[in-house]
Amino acid sequence: MINYKELSPCLNFRVEALSRLDKKMNDKTYDQTQSDPDFLNEQEPFDLFQKWLKRAEETEPNDPNAMSLATVDEDGLPNVRMVLLKGFDAQGFVFYTNLESAKGQELLANPKAALCFHWKSLRRQIRVRGPLTQVSAAEADEYYHSRPRGSQIGAWASKQSRPLKGRFALEASVAKLGVKYGVGTIPRPEHWSGFRLAPLEIEFWHDRPFRLHDRLQFKRDQLDLPFERAQLYP
Numbered sequence: 001m002i003n004y005k006e007l008s009p010c011l012n013f014r015v016e017a018l019s020r021l022d023k024k025m026n027d028k029t030y031d032q033t034q035s036d037p038d039f040l041n042e043q044e045p046f047d048l049f050q051k052w053l054k055r056a057e058e059t060e061p062n063d064p065n066a067m068s069l070a071t072v073d074e075d076g077l078p079n080v081r082m083v084l085l086k087g088f089d090a091q092g093f094v095f096y097t098n099l100e101s102a103k104g105q106e107l108l109a110n111p112k113a114a115l116c117f118h119w120k121s122l123r124r125q126i127r128v129r130g131p132l133t134q135v136s137a138a139e140a141d142e143y144y145h146s147r148p149r150g151s152q153i154g155a156w157a158s159k160q161s162r163p164l165k166g167r168f169a170l171e172a173s174v175a176k177l178g179v180k181y182g183v184g185t186i187p188r189p190e191h192w193s194g195f196r197l198a199p200l201e202i203e204f205w206h207d208r209p210f211r212l213h214d215r216l217q218f219k220r221d222q223l224d225l226p227f228e229r230a231q232l233y234p
């Protein structure tokens, strides 16, 4: 703890002002009710992930399952965008997309990625890294057919990540496909499927006062090994 009284009077004034500001901001932004003081005692990551996601489902106004997905392109240049988590268990984290999109192409060429969840009102972050595999055709079919009909048609209509002349071209395509698939089961497009990221690393971050945050990392070198657990400096 800095003893502000021992500092020179001029510096003392400025440091005290900054200290008051820091305290004010910290009191305002740090909400004790959102804390999970016991999470550092957790011995395995999947239950903790489940617990934090459930909490986010109770508190976040929109898309608690939204996560950023980082990939790299063929030049090694990183790329990042949001996707929705659609399944999760000890085998990995599942999301769905267009395989011909930028991310689809990047993942097919280099099936490794990182995910990041940030629940702002909970002041929590979870990071995940690891290799990916495509989900089975049966798994993709099941999820595709659980979606609203409009979304199923949208998956056919969108040439995701490629240039679009204008909104009209997209809407015309949706209308045409709406007629084509007016009745009956809509087949899943072959270019639309899911990926499962199998975690080599999962890190839980929790906001704490004065930026002295808590971090708990679970890491393994291979998927068939148990996780090693470590607390990290903020």
Ligand SMILES: Cc1cc2nc3c(=O)[nH]c(=O)nc-3n(C[C@H](O)[C@H](O)[C@H](O)COP(=O)(O)O)c2cc1C
Binding pocket: 063, 066, 079, 080, 081, 082, 083, 084, 085, 095, 096, 097, 098, 101, 102, 103, 104, 160, 161
């Ligand atoms: C909250 C949110 C959730 C999204 N979920 C998905 C998703 O699950 N799958 C998907 O392909 N795109 C999703 N998107 C759109 C992507 O962020 C992105 O714009 C799109 O997939 C094209 O990315 P790409 O050009 O890097 O392939 C989502 C966007 C937001 C903001």
